[in-house]
Amino acid sequence: MSPSKPAPIPPRRVLTDPVHFLAFGFGSGLSPKAPGTAGTVAAIPLYLLLSGLPLWGYLLATLIVIGVGVWLCGESSRRLGVHDHPGIVWDEFAGFLVTMIAAPAGWIWVLVGFVLFRIFDVLKPWPIGWLDRRVEGGFGIMVDDLLAGVYALVVLQLLAFAFTAP
Template identity: 40%
Template sequence: MPNAFLTFLYSGLCPKAPGTAGSLLAVILGAGIIHYISMETLVLLTILFTLMGVKHINAYEANSGNHDDSRIVIDEVVGVWIALILSSGTILQIVLSFVFFRLFDIWKPSLIGKIDQNVKGGWGVIGDDMLAGLVAGICSAATFQFFGYVQNTLLN
């Protein structure tokens, strides 16, 4: 069974939608880290969790023979934190980051899906979520900017 780190405090053991459960917990903790500590801390934790995640996923897969176990959600944590790092100024941006991340993580369009299907081991498990987080953060920031522009244009 994956440990507390790989299941992100056991949120990955949720019987329905473990990836969403892990992502939701990660958004709450990530937003708290940004608000109460600093963005830099979240960046450093994201790097640390990525490197530790790859190592622990590789060890888990070697021992279990199971690639990308749905209970392992540390990859979702890394991905959603990347989205928050790119776009987390307001509650709306945090929600948009979460929604876009889950959309891209589940849908896996283009390169996200190719990484998921073709890259083995820990980097394969985490890599698609990293890219989904990058795209989600950009989409969240762009959406927020677009609606801010529209609002400013209409009010002026």
């Protein structure tokens, strides 16, 4: 097996270890195809739960997800012995929550945010890809998705302004 594709993690190991269970997005990162996309889909219910909060509450919850994520992703990665294992998708949860800051209500905006986040997360425009290759540890796992979330947030807000302005 090539170094770029780590060995699959036994589902039992992920589902019975709280660190891996959370880092793998409640098991969504076990998806054999496109675990990052599966992780982002799994983040939608968390977003919907938090979207009813006032903006300050949503921001606080997002900061907690990010703060916990730096430790969680780093610890899961350390235990697996693989930096940024593809199944670790807590960073997708955090990036999607960043994308959806102050998003307009409605499923169309959830879908637009989802697509925008996935585009920026996959394409990794500068400096996302540069940071992804150079920053280590839990913060390194999180930083590319957080920046992809910021890029997607900006585009989402521009689209929302263009299509919802009176």
